[in-house]
Amino acid sequence: MNEQLLGLVTGLIFGFLLQKGRVLRFEKQVGAMLLRDMTILKFMLSAILVGMVGLHLLAALHVITMSHKALNLGALGLGGALFGVGWAVMGYCPGTAVGALGEGRWHALFAVLGMLAGAALYAELYPTCTTTILAWKDLGKVSLPGLLGVPPWLVIALFIPAVLALFAWFEKRRL
Amino acid sequence: MHLKTADGGWSPYLAGALAGLLALASALATTAVLGKTSYLGTSTTFVRAAGLVEKQVAPEHVTANAYFTKEKVRVEWQFMLVFGIFLGAALSSLTDKSFKLEGVPPTWAQRFGNSVAKRAVWAFLGGAVAMFGVRLADGCPSGHGLSGLMQLSASGFLALALFFGVGVLCAHLLYRGGRHE
Numbered sequence A: 001m002n003e004q005l006l007g008l009v010t011g012l013i014f015g016f017l018l019q020k021g022r023v024l025r026f027e028k029q030v031g032a033m034l035l036r037d038m039t040i041l042k043f044m045l046s047a048i049l050v051g052m053v054g055l056h057l058l059a060a061l062h063v064i065t066m067s068h069k070a071l072n073l074g075a076l077g078l079g080g081a082l083f084g085v086g087w088a089v090m091g092y093c094p095g096t097a098v099g100a101l102g103e104g105r106w107h108a109l110f111a112v113l114g115m116l117a118g119a120a121l122y123a124e125l126y127p128t129c130t131t132t133i134l135a136w137k138d139l140g141k142v143s144l145p146g147l148l149g150v151p152p153w154l155v156i157a158l159f160i161p162a163v164l165a166l167f168a169w170f171e172k173r174r175l
Numbered sequence B: 001m002h003l004k005t006a007d008g009g010w011s012p013y014l015a016g017a018l019a020g021l022l023a024l025a026s027a028l029a030t031t032a033v034l035g036k037t038s039y040l041g042t043s044t045t046f047v048r049a050a051g052l053v054e055k056q057v058a059p060e061h062v063t064a065n066a067y068f069t070k071e072k073v074r075v076e077w078q079f080m081l082v083f084g085i086f087l088g089a090a091l092s093s094l095t096d097k098s099f100k101l102e103g104v105p106p107t108w109a110q111r112f113g114n115s116v117a118k119r120a121v122w123a124f125l126g127g128a129v130a131m132f133g134v135r136l137a138d139g140c141p142s143g144h145g146l147s148g149l150m151q152l153s154a155s156g157f158l159a160l161a162l163f164f165g166v167g168v169l170c171a172h173l174l175y176r177g178g179r180h181e
Helices: A003-020 A026-033 A039-060 A073-090 A094-102 A108-131 A144-148 A152-172 B012-034 B044-057 B059-064 B066-071 B077-095 B106-112 B116-137 B141-150 B154-175
Strands: none
Touching: A003 A094, A003 B012, A003 B077, A026 A039, A026 A073, A026 B106, A026 B154, A039 A152, A039 B012, A039 B141, A073 A108, A073 B116, A073 B154, A094 A108, A094 B077, A094 B116, A094 B141, A108 B044, A108 B066, A108 B116, A144 A152, A144 B154, B012 B141, B044 B059, B044 B066, B044 B077, B059 B066, B106 B116, B106 B154, B141 B154
């Protein structure tokens, strides 16, 4: 199988599951931000629990390699905050905007066009960013257990019950 | 806990857990096919797509740009993955009758009115700001949120906390104060 076909098949299944979970709706995204409907957090955290256990098993067996993104504090701080603002206004994240178009919500097209413009703008300003905000405080490509100096399975053992307790709370409050 | 929702969708716990299995299968498959484990993500594709569009009008400009050179403007694995999300969502919604043509999201219309033009302008601006942010942060809720947290990346935890924290704050400011008259 070639690279492009693998990407297409993976995306097709991913889009199918996102749509079945009703995660692609503007209503669900804004509902989560208004703390009224936790559908997208239920979806994300369920995927994370399964993926977290599985990836660490596969990495321990040396059949895959982890790929951490840099803990670049300035870039994550400013970039993360800008995304939060844009997400609230747009009502989608990049992947869900494309998916929403697939289920007929054609207003997501304007969000997609805006994101293309944002990407083009970033490409223009990238040289300036590399010498300023990106150069400020980069702690490197580290994992949370690595940063804390504890084994990953300890973090996983604490993360799982915390998320399950959160799920129980969501159900109790009918979020 | 119900496996199906009232509108014929699946429980988000079930659909999410299956997406977790997909992430594992994808990690294995990309290691085999690409020779390097690749993780689910979407936002770099917007850079490549913008580069492909700019190439039509100013090819030299794209070749000379450091960011386009770094991310390589071509239709690769993730680009097709994003296209696949579109097709998968279409397939799922057309087969369970949840496909609906919609010009303004109902939640938005309740607060800001039915104008398509007004929604379009704000969606465009929100999209531009959000994408600039995720490129600076080097990942979106898929790359940092799903893939980052699965790997226990320190950056994933910080990014997701900021995405959600600032999103909650801004949404409350935006949607506070009742309905559009």
